[in-house]
Amino acid sequence: MPPEIRTVNVIRYVTPLREGGSMPAIAEGDDGFLYVLKFRGAGQGRKALIAELIGGELARAAGLKMPEIVFAQLDAAFGRTEPDEEIQDLLKASTGLNLAVHYLSGSITFDPTVTKVDPKTASMIVWLDCLLMNVDRTCRNTNMLWWNRELWLIDHGASLYFHHSWQNWEEKATMPFGMIKDHVLLPAAVMLDEVNRPMKAIFTPELVRGIVDLVPNEWLVEDSPFTTAEEHRNAYYRFLTERIQSSDNFIKAAIDARSALI
Numbered sequence: 092m093p094p095e096i097r098t099v100n101v102i103r104y105v106t107p108l109r110e111g112g113s114m115p116a117i118a119e120g121d122d123g124f125l126y127v128l129k130f131r132g133a134g135q136g137r138k139a140l141i142a143e144l145i146g147g148e149l150a151r152a153a154g155l156k157m158p159e160i161v162f163a164q165l166d167a168a169f170g171r172t173e174p175d176e177e178i179q180d181l182l183k184a185s186t187g188l189n190l191a192v193h194y195l196s197g198s199i200t201f202d203p204t205v206t207k208v209d210p211k212t213a214s215m216i217v218w219l220d221c222l223l224m225n226v227d228r229t230c231r232n233t234n235m236l237w238w239n240r241e242l243w244l245i246d247h248g249a250s251l252y253f254h255h256s257w258q259n260w261e262e263k264a265t266m267p268f269g270m271i272k273d274h275v276l277l278p279a280a281v282m283l284d285e286v287n288r289p290m291k292a293i294f295t296p297e298l299v300r301g302i303v304d305l306v307p308n309e310w311l312v313e314d315s316p317f318t319t320a321e322e323h324r325n326a327y328y329r330f331l332t333e334r335i336q337s338s339d340n341f342i343k344a345a346i347d348a349r350s351a352l353i
C-alpha cells in the first residue's frame with residue numbers, strides 16, 4: 092500500500108534551526124506535536140520539499156528509521172507578529188502547503204567516531220543515497236540522529252539535485268554517483284553487493300509510483316520545464332525506476348570508492 096501523509100496546521104513557531112541552510116524551524120502543529128518545519132519559501136524552495144518527501148518515504152519503505160513526514164499548512168497571517176524580519180519574510184513566502192517531520196526530542200547528531208553502525212544498515216543507507224544522489228550525508232554533515240538507541244535518517248532535501256535544472260536527466264538516471272566517495276558510512280558499508288538485489292526488490296514500480304504520487308500538484312507547476320504537473324511527476328517516476336534497474340552501475344562505483352579508502 093502507498094504511504095499516507097497527514098496534514099497538520101502550524102499553530103506556533105517555536106524556534107529557528109539556524110544551522111540549516113534553508114532556515115528550518117521547530118514548530119507546533121494543531122495535533123499537539125512538535126515538528127521540524129521545512130519552508131517552501133526557503134532557498135531551494137519546493138524542490139527541496141519534493142526531494143525530502145520522496146527520499147524520506149523511500150527510506151521508510153526500505154525499513155530504515157525515518158521520522159514521520161507530514162504536510163504542514165501555514166496561514167497567511169502566521170508571520171505578522173514575528174519580530175525578526177528575515178523570519179517574517181520567510182513565513183510570508185511560505186504561506187500554503189509546506190513539509191515537516193516529527194521532532195525527535197532529546198536526539199543527538201550521529202558521530203561515526205562514537206557510534207558504530209552495523210554493516211547491513213550502513214550498506215542499505217549507502218545504497219539509498221546512491222539511488223537518490225544525496226550529496227549531503229558526509230562527515231561534515233551526517234544528517235543522521237541517534238535517538239532511543241537507534242539510528243534515524245533526516246533531511247533528504249539535497250537529494251535528486253539534477254531536478255534543479257533537469258538537464259540530461261535521462262542520462263543521469265543510469266550514471267554512477269561520484270560523490271559517494273564522501274559518504275560518512277561508506278567505510279562500514281561492506282555488504283553493498285549483498286543488499287543490492289533485496290533493495291531493488293523492495294522498490295517496485297508500484298511502490299515508486301505511490302510515493303511520487305504523494306507530491307502535491309502545487310509544488311510541481313511553478314519553475315518547471317514540464318507542461319503539466321503530471322508530466323513533471325512522471326519524470327521523477329521514470330528517473331527513479333530506471334535508476335533502480337541500473338543499480339549495478341552505482342553499486343560498482345560505490346564498491347570501488349570504498350576500496351580506494353582502505
